[in-house]
Amino acid sequence: MHRSETITLQKLKSTISRNGMLPFFNHQNIDCVLEVMKILKRCECDVFEFTHQRDARGIRMFAWLADRAKELGITMGAGTILDASQANRYIRVGAQFIASPFLHEDVAQACHDNDVLWIPGCTTLADVQQATAWGATAVMIIPGNILGPDFVKQVVTIHPELMCIPSGGVTVAKNNIGSWFDAGALCVRLGDALFTREDVAVKDWGKIESNVFHAFQGVKQLKSSILRTKSISI
Template sequence: MLSKFRSLQKVERAGVVAVIRGYSQENSYKTAKACIAGGVTAIELAFTSPNTDITIKQLSKEYENTNVVIGAGTVLDSATARIAIIAGAQFIVSPSFNKETAKTCNLYDIPYIPGCFSPTEVQQALTYGADVIKIFPSSIVGQKIISEIHGPFPYVNVMPSGGVSLENINKWFENGAYVVGVGGSLVGPGLKDDYIQVKHNAEAFHAKLQRIESNVVYAS
């Protein structure tokens, strides 16, 4: 099992986390494979999809000892978190903060990324050891929310999710995003079994991310 540090390192290096909600086990698996083939190496498999734990186990074994990192999303409680971790999930994402889920992730040395929407929620999540804070849905608050959060919490890692697209991804990073979660604009075609388009989308996001990183390096 990866340590928490190594898992977080892989997520950060990926830059983009593909949020996958498949209509079947096979659909989730093929969509994830298409993302990885296109260069998006962080995969969040939502527990609203059928047999998510099996998909996590399959992909975790397939991409063991690579730069790919497989996580679980829409984890609402501690029991689901434990199922995901045992299956091989290397990070846990929730739409909201849950104390018991945080404790379980800490126990297993797995990064926890809860959804928060206020300073009170952010502080509570950090108190319980959350490693990254997800702002969801980020489309409601916009990119400036990150700098606002960094006011009282300058050290917190923020992952906007919901509303991130190829057109605005640079703005999120310019405003201090740690990583971004991307759903429909990346994996949407997968729901129509168009895995080729998912791969093309992933390639486009990967290329855009490389350009963003190059500009940051050049500017520094």
Template sequence: MNKQLDIIRQIAQQKMLPLYFHKDQAVSINVLKALYEAGIKAVEYTNRGAEAVDNFKALRKVVNESMPGMLLGIGTVKTIADAEQFIAAGADFIISPVVYPPVAKVVQDAGLLWIPGCLTPTEIFTAEMNGAKMVKIFPGSVVGPSYISAIKELFPGLLFMPTGGVDTTAESIKEWFDNGVCAVGMGSKLISKGIMQNQEYDKLTTLTKVVLEILSNIK
């Protein structure tokens, strides 16, 4: 349980969770290095392709060898088989796009943090009843920041992290935090296809530092 709380603390302290997938292993590793160089200490790699498991194992090796303090999670985990596979591969936490109690059980039985994706109050409640301490509001673009403040007091024990619909601008980020989120998921707005395609890792490090600076000014 302590490990779960430590990871929640780390994500909440960082105030954002970068997430990405690339089928090329070298690109995946270099993106992680660029994020780490910017000061990121928690990342979600997403299970979005046939290469995800092997790439994740390679990332785990790099983290173990040269990235002290980095928490490596896996996202888009929908089945028990996927959960078991990534737990065996050394995931620090597991994120699902949906609320599926059998996956929650497998993850929590392994002593890991499970962060499910939710949209409706019923889904959020189901997640809470299945042990979630933090939920991903996904896709955030559908509901917008005001949705968080509208539902937040129904779930005083839960932390909210929107993913999708969060821009890298100070205005966008501030609006989400003003409405009560503890962190924001940052995907393609931060780690764009262009950055990965053109291997612009320095650009990614610079942009990530800018976003971290914006976040550090948020109360």
């Protein structure tokens, strides 16, 4: 995939916000990852994060999967990126966004230079402030189960222009997801909650597809309900 095919940052942010769910997954078996991507597309979720695996196969897998993502109409990014070297390698083979668990100015610069969305992990308001100073327009709130929705409310109050994506400890339970959207999150990042190790181990794709479908439908309904409520209150 050539960089000239990269979608605009605004369109990408709109896609992530519209989906309301950022699924992430990684597996040593490339066919398993492709099956997950096909499930996501059948469930009408068209954004996906392939988390970096710490061996040479990761980049090769991503490059092949990026071509499959294009065929499926899925926007695909790379996650758990730790430095600019990794970021640049994934960007060269088609990553449309880069997610990092920590703040790294060199990763921010690599994304900026390539017009690619950077989503850094933030655990404090100081982290959020630094991320915005380095040009971030979307941040991961991690660990979500420790910081909680009240932290998202604080971030949104101070930086209403930011896209907040809670991650870690986020479940598909209606009250859990609802609390994040009510706090102002535009998206939730989900991994094991969608693709449990047990289901993946036995390749129970039917059960996984059911999980993804119900989670995605629940997310859309919750977001719609919360937006209607806020509109009425205004």
